[in-house]
């Protein structure tokens with residue numbers, strides 16, 4: 001009995017040593033790529049002018065040979081409104097993507113409404129990806145007001161939302177942690193809303209979140225102006241404390257800022273009307289944007305709908321969409337001031353007069369995209 005115990009003890013020690021070695025290897029690989037030391041671009045990416053972290057990420061995703069292993073494993077974190085719906089559809093229709101789960105937080109609309117919108121969007125797109133409800137309040141407990149630019153239901157108030165299935169009973173944060181742990185180094189997280197769920201996961205198990213392969217974020221004003229305030233983009237402004245935890249985590253993040261919302265990723269009312277004729281799925285999207293068109297017409301005098309979350313998903317999934325990126329060190333402003341939600345981006349390699357430098361430049365900001373392909377490719381995908 002004592003001998004058996006001893007043998008088991010030795011076995012356990014060996015297993016522990018192997019597991020520890022594997023964890024160290026994954027951590028080292030992650031630290032290597034996230035500190036920006038490996039700047040060797042993949043040949044195709046370099047040819048297209050892409051550099052740095054994004055090129056490295058693409059080289060990694062191009063390696064597997066087995067068809068099943070080739071599929072990219074995504075968790076999509078969303079506060080589902082109209083542009084989140086477009087992003088969900090782009091991923092759901094991509095044969096190279098396995099949506100492991102969709103996690104939801106309050107943001108564009110209430111948590112309950114956002115869950116229903118996500119379920120309905122996936123159902124309309126023919127996806128049975130599971131949906132998990134998460135954060136209903138901000139990361140810090142700071143009071144915040146839900147305000148939707150997409151109509152009261154976040155989807156244009158067109159009576160579109162009648163999902164036949166429900167969210168899984170498991171909490172979104174539990175799902176994220178369990179899934180990342182079960183797929184070390186393989187899961188990519190696409191963040192389409194305030195990153196409250198991710199901040200909660202980081203606060204609970206930072207070591208588990210170090211096993212995330214890459215995060216994609218629609219967030220910050222990039223190097224331009226904001227939409228929630230002159231300096232803050234909505235997703236950061238809605239929960240800046242959460243975004244601070246997210247940005248400071250050291251996870252490899254690729255962000256698309258509001259500064260890249262040009263006319264290429266903005267549908268006019270006429271274009272949406274034409275889109276609605278293509279298919280039931282296209283009509284669903286066109287109707288979901290009707291609230292935003294009305295909001296923009298009233299507030300800015302232009303009858304149009306921009307699609308930031310859709311553009312981020314295109315950047316994450318479409319070959320050739322990202323043309324240039326800039327590795328940065330982000331500083332998120334959480335002071336109770338006019339600057340709340342601003343993200344100051346220190347560029348790696350830029351010689352600031354103050355001489356300031358940082359240990360980590362994990363925040364890769366997209367600075368140029370092939371946005372001209374967006375509407376054509378999205379229209380074909382929705383029509384198909």
Ligand SMILES: [Ca+2]
Pocket residue numbers: 078079080081083084108192193309
């Ligand atoms: Ca969103």
